[in-house]
Amino acid sequence: MGSSDVAANRSLLRWVHKPAGRKTTSIPSRDLSFLLRMMNFDEQTLDASFAALEDEARRAAAWLASPEAVENFRLEWLGRKQGRLKQLGDAWLKTAPLEAKKTLGQRFNALKTLVEGLLEDAAGAGPSNEALAAEALDITLPGTRRLTGAEHPITRTMNELIGIFAGLGYSVGVGPEVETDFYNFESMNFPPGHPARDTQDTLVIAGQERRPLRDRLLLRTHTSPVQMRTMEQMAPPIRIVIPGKVHRNDAADATHSPVFHQVEGLCVDRNITFSDLKGTLDHAMKALFGSAVKTRFFPSFFPFTEPSADVQISCIFCAGKGCRKCKQSGWIELLGCGMVDPAVFAFAAEKQPAYDPKEISGFAFGMGVERIAMMKYGVSDIGQFYQGDVRFLDQFA
Amino acid sequence: MKILTKWLRQYLPTLTVDDATLAEDLTLRGIAVEGVFDLGAGNGSLFEMDITTNRVDAMNHYGVAREAATIYGLPLAPLGFPLPEAKDGAGFPVEIEATDACGRFTARVLRGVTIGPAGAGMLSSQMAGLFRLLEQKQISNAVDASNYAWLAMGQPTHTFDLDKLVGGIVVRRARKGETLKTLDGVERVLDPEDLIVADHVKPLALAGVMGGWESMITQETRNVLVEAAWFDPVAVRRTARRHGLHTDASHRFERGADFNAGPLASALVVSIILESGGEIEGELVDVQVAAQQARTAARQPVLLALKQVQRILGTTLEAEGITAAAVEGILSSLGCGLSADGEGQWQVTLPSWRLDLDREIDLIEEVARVYGYNRFANTLPAFAGAVRHLPHAEADGVLRATLRAAGFHEAISSTFCSAADAGLCAPQPGLVVPLGNPLSEEAGVMRASLVPGMVTMVAGNLNRDVADVRLFELGAVFSGSTEKVEERPALAIGLTGSVGQVGPHQAPRVLDFYDLKGVVEQIVARFQAKSVYFDTFPAEAGITPQWLHPYRSARVVVDGSTVGWLGQLHPRLAAERKMKAPVYMAELYAERLYRQALARPAVRELSRFQPVRRDFSLVLPPAAHWAQLDEVLGQTGIPELIDWRVREVAREGKAVAGLAAGEYSLLLGATFQATDRTLRDEELQAYSAAVLQAVSQVGGRLRA
Numbered sequence A: 001m002g003s004s005d006v007a008a009n010r011s012l013l014r015w016v017h018k019p020a021g022r023k024t025t026s027i028p029s030r031d032l033s034f035l036l037r038m039m040n041f042d043e044q045t046l047d048a049s050f051a052a053l054e055d056e057a058r059r060a061a062a063w064l065a066s067p068e069a070v071e072n073f074r075l076e077w078l079g080r081k082q083g084r085l086k087q088l089g090d091a092w093l094k095t096a097p098l099e100a101k102k103t104l105g106q107r108f109n110a111l112k113t114l115v116e117g118l119l120e121d122a123a124g125a126g127p128s129n130e131a132l133a134a135e136a137l138d139i140t141l142p143g144t145r146r147l148t149g150a151e152h153p154i155t156r157t158m159n160e161l162i163g164i165f166a167g168l169g170y171s172v173g174v175g176p177e178v179e180t181d182f183y184n185f186e187s188m189n190f191p192p193g194h195p196a197r198d199t200q201d202t203l204v205i206a207g208q209e210r211r212p213l214r215d216r217l218l219l220r221t222h223t224s225p226v227q228m229r230t231m232e233q234m235a236p237p238i239r240i241v242i243p244g245k246v247h248r249n250d251a252a253d254a255t256h257s258p259v260f261h262q263v264e265g266l267c268v269d270r271n272i273t274f275s276d277l278k279g280t281l282d283h284a285m286k287a288l289f290g291s292a293v294k295t296r297f298f299p300s301f302f303p304f305t306e307p308s309a310d311v312q313i314s315c316i317f318c319a320g321k322g323c324r325k326c327k328q329s330g331w332i333e334l335l336g337c338g339m340v341d342p343a344v345f346a347f348a349a350e351k352q353p354a355y356d357p358k359e360i361s362g363f364a365f366g367m368g369v370e371r372i373a374m375m376k377y378g379v380s381d382i383g384q385f386y387q388g389d390v391r392f393l394d395q396f397a
Numbered sequence B: 001m002k003i004l005t006k007w008l009r010q011y012l013p014t015l016t017v018d019d020a021t022l023a024e025d026l027t028l029r030g031i032a033v034e035g036v037f038d039l040g041a042g043n044g045s046l047f048e049m050d051i052t053t054n055r056v057d058a059m060n061h062y063g064v065a066r067e068a069a070t071i072y073g074l075p076l077a078p079l080g081f082p083l084p085e086a087k088d089g090a091g092f093p094v095e096i097e098a099t100d101a102c103g104r105f106t107a108r109v110l111r112g113v114t115i116g117p118a119g120a121g122m123l124s125s126q127m128a129g130l131f132r133l134l135e136q137k138q139i140s141n142a143v144d145a146s147n148y149a150w151l152a153m154g155q156p157t158h159t160f161d162l163d164k165l166v167g168g169i170v171v172r173r174a175r176k177g178e179t180l181k182t183l184d185g186v187e188r189v190l191d192p193e194d195l196i197v198a199d200h201v202k203p204l205a206l207a208g209v210m211g212g213w214e215s216m217i218t219q220e221t222r223n224v225l226v227e228a229a230w231f232d233p234v235a236v237r238r239t240a241r242r243h244g245l246h247t248d249a250s251h252r253f254e255r256g257a258d259f260n261a262g263p264l265a266s267a268l269v270v271s272i273i274l275e276s277g278g279e280i281e282g283e284l285v286d287v288q289v290a291a292q293q294a295r296t297a298a299r300q301p302v303l304l305a306l307k308q309v310q311r312i313l314g315t316t317l318e319a320e321g322i323t324a325a326a327v328e329g330i331l332s333s334l335g336c337g338l339s340a341d342g343e344g345q346w347q348v349t350l351p352s353w354r355l356d357l358d359r360e361i362d363l364i365e366e367v368a369r370v371y372g373y374n375r376f377a378n379t380l381p382a383f384a385g386a387v388r389h390l391p392h393a394e395a396d397g398v399l400r401a402t403l404r405a406a407g408f409h410e411a412i413s414s415t416f417c418s419a420a421d422a423g424l425c426a427p428q429p430g431l432v433v434p435l436g437n438p439l440s441e442e443a444g445v446m447r448a449s450l451v452p453g454m455v456t457m458v459a460g461n462l463n464r465d466v467a468d469v470r471l472f473e474l475g476a477v478f479s480g481s482t483e484k485v486e487e488r489p490a491l492a493i494g495l496t497g498s499v500g501q502v503g504p505h506q507a508p509r510v511l512d513f514y515d516l517k518g519v520v521e522q523i524v525a526r527f528q529a530k531s532v533y534f535d536t537f538p539a540e541a542g543i544t545p546q547w548l549h550p551y552r553s554a555r556v557v558v559d560g561s562t563v564g565w566l567g568q569l570h571p572r573l574a575a576e577r578k579m580k581a582p583v584y585m586a587e588l589y590a591e592r593l594y595r596q597a598l599a600r601p602a603v604r605e606l607s608r609f610q611p612v613r614r615d616f617s618l619v620l621p622p623a624a625h626w627a628q629l630d631e632v633l634g635q636t637g638i639p640e641l642i643d644w645r646v647r648e649v650a651r652e653g654k655a656v657a658g659l660a661a662g663e664y665s666l667l668l669g670a671t672f673q674a675t676d677r678t679l680r681d682e683e684l685q686a687y688s689a690a691v692l693q694a695v696s697q698v699g700g701r702l703r704a
């Protein structure tokens, strides 16, 4: 602990009320042990004995000033093992003649009711100030925390993105992690023989060699196939975000993992424009990283969009001044996007003729969830997302 | 790829912006300059480029210069290499046999050349200066000339030793059994699919990929054949792939070369070689395949409408938007020919070097790109629909929230596991799906269960000396065959250690089977069900999954359907992973759980009359389980028995006074309450008697 922490604690300590010595808050109880040895159980003796007990109970109850004293009183009279009623009951029921036992029970019940009533009264009056003072706590001791679980940073980031796009009218779409070549590549306008189809880049299910190319099973390399699956199911307008796990045949290092997550988006309607794409992503990045963030768009190339763009945001670490994180450029590349290629609409139109590129238009975008989570939470090694390391996850609780 | 600004400026005599601005403007137009390196006074800069694969035309100096000319609206110096007059000759015979794979082949014969260091002529000196700045090694005039044409124009060329050629050139597919020693010294057996350049007796080169050893230029070469051709992308890619070769030439041809660049590149190469002596014999032999020309240099014009440009691109920051003049200026500067075809429409002819341009949308993209993406406004489209929710989104959320509230962190693990782990944990071991190109043997199959991943994560924590672990994972598991793969959502829960010390006021508490069962119960309780029970099977029945302790595990059944398993991880499995503390693990088939509707709160009237609590200290025979006791208590039919629960249970395992061997004690708490009255003593006595009667049905009795 640093010295400033010590000072802070000291100042906190001044607020702890120190009780000024202990005051007696109850009087010593009278010795009634002689009653235990009572041998005479006629009515008269019993009357006198119970009267003495009642008397003593009232006397003692009158002095009860603290919850502690009340509790002591309760134990003294009603305690399960050492309580007076229990001890006397045991002793007397053992020695009393049969006819006396009948009334003994009733007498004890009446006494018990009385003591309980006294206890209630004592509690109802509430404790004295002194009694309160005696209860002072060291409030600087740490509280007892109930441990709650953490949302995984990937889930958290995906949910955040889903929420941002829900605000713009986007529903969530999902699709399988094991895809066909048709949905992952062909319908996304990847030409035959495109390098991405190579097994050096894509993980494939065994035994596909003899199947027709479009039926071959592979681990989806992006969430884009869900674009086609959604369009096949549904005529425009469409607004969906697609969160999901994707896979590439990549060696793992600090920023690459063969398993990672994407959030994809698709918006199709009449008159959807490139400037709508820009506005949508600019809004989303501001919602995600703060309203000061700026975006800029660069021409890029994806088979399934045209025009295609890479989007950079102004560096969130240096506010665009230039730092190590942004390689002094002031900008960080974060996502890919573009206008849906008419060839993609042509595939969709095979099942949903409404996807006529002369009539409708749309945009799509995709982003790596890990990359965003790494930036937002300062994670330097992508592998930490998949290790279930409690020390890592604790930080998100 | 490296680009010299000094070289660029040769083609852009009126360019005035500095190199940094040029780099920025190119980058914003998609010709990305990744790094700018100053080469010192008078030398300009070196740009490290990162150009997307669709823009192979811009992967050379003239291509980049053309982009700059378009951006700034400047004239681009035309390329031209005037050649000396040729002496008479017939030229060299060229035949294209594989007309599907070779669209054009130009050949020029040079006689009496001197092969050696490049000469001192103007082009050669210029080349030497630029190569020095590029740190490009000079080899010989012939090789350097080819490299120069490549760097300047992106057109591959090849020079043959003419005296090694017999008869004439034939571009054809290889014949079975033919071999070729390529320039890298490798003797290659050719495939009948390989596209080759041959003479009348033998293969000379892998067309568009690499030249042959036998016909290569040497110091002794006096007569040369210069080739500049156009080969089909697919044919070159296949040939290159089959031979595991990737060369500059194959890179370009695979992505589409300029059908019309051959003669110009040939002239450039010839000009440089001739600066060291020699002469041209005969005219350029230029064989073209009309069908290939028609799908490249002579593509049909594309109809472009201004309103389509505006429909796709939308609003610009400048009020005038994208005008007809802007479209015409941009596209013609890029090499397109525009002719008006009605109001606001053009027929656009496409440049031979831009095979990526083919459709109206391609031209719209060019307009947007050169106009500048960041000159478009940020607009938001109107939307009138509603957001729909996924069927299981709420159930997913409920699982996650329940587990987090119970102190479990969410984890995500690999989608793969080893075949051995899958065999041990898969609900259907025969339906494990293997990968064709797994990352490693440990990741050889699609995970059929979340258990292996959870075991790995728990073990990882214990190895890192993190003793208290509570994790869950919600993710897909896979089963089926290599023909058809099923994906289902599953939930794994893992825990070990204790609820770590939460503060100085409470001692840590060791987690056990019942912590796991409790959270499973909580999860199941979030779904509507008529019946939920946990049961167990004799070890020898072989029903309990092998990853579980056979005597400390249970099946969860909801409305007659098995929704999962839970229990202590099999201690032998734990020992294999060097886990000393007991580990508890559950796997729930979320997909089955999701068939149940989510439970909705339904409030029951609260009684204003006092509840009465009675504890019963019971002695039970060894075989009596709580489930049985619970059942008989449920059958007492007393509406006022509103709650019953185990308060304490002690199975001592040793003799206890008052208990016969194996008997155990259990403190049962029962609560009675009526909705309409205060319960009277007689009623309570009757209820107690009924409770004890029920207890006796399972062989239990009140402890004396």
Ligand SMILES: [Zn+2]
Pocket (backbone or CB within 6 Å): A315, A316, A317, A318, A319, A320, A321, A322, A323, A324, A325, A326, A327, A328, A330, A331
């Ligand atoms: Zn920065």
